[in-house]
Amino acid sequence: MGKAELIGMLNKALEFEHAARVQYLSHAKIAAGRDSEPIVKRLEEIAGDEEKHEGLFRDCLEILDATPSMGIEKVYSANGTDEILKVNLKGEKEAVDFYRKIVEELKKSRDELPYEYEFIEHKVRHVIMDEEEHILEIKNIL
Ligand SMILES: [Fe+2]
Ligand SMILES: [Fe+2]
Structure with a gap:
């Protein structure tokens, strides 16, 4: 456990984000039908996030x-x-659950990361906050 474990989790998170972007962009192209325009726009915006x-x-x-x-x-x-x-929506929830585990793992590595801890914590929390916003936005159009 510790730094190596944390690096593995951050790389998995990066792979989750690659997948999320590709998935949202593809879904934006196939979302069709009446009144789909605002949904397409929202999917593209989320892909940008x-x-x-x-x-x-x-x-x-x-x-x-x-x-x-x-x-x-x-x-x-x-x-x-x-x-x-x-x-x-399911993917966003899984991302939040996993990113919270990263925050927990990070806490265990605090002594090992005296000059990196807040930098990483702030960025991971920023991502979690954005995903919670995505969950809210998707729920609002469902
Ligand atoms: Fe994300
Ligand atoms: Fe998201």
Whole structure:
């Protein structure tokens, strides 16, 4: 446990963000039908946030002298607007659950990271806050 475990988790988080961006952009192209325009716009906006999250996790890996992963987590297809929203709502919740585990892991490494701790904690919490906003936004259109 400790720093190595934390690096592994941050890289998995980065792979989650790669997958989220790709999934939202693809779903934005297949979301069709009456009144789908605001939903498409929202999916594209969220994809933009996921791209920013990739950058935040890469910054965390950089301060730990770790190489950022170029891998991607599993992506899920969906048919129709309702399914798209449900699939992504589930993904957002899983992301929040996992990122909270990163915060817990980070606490265990506090003594090992005297000049990196707040930097990483702030960025991970920022991402969690954004994902909670995504959950709210998706719930509001469902
Ligand atoms: Fe994200
Ligand atoms: Fe998100």
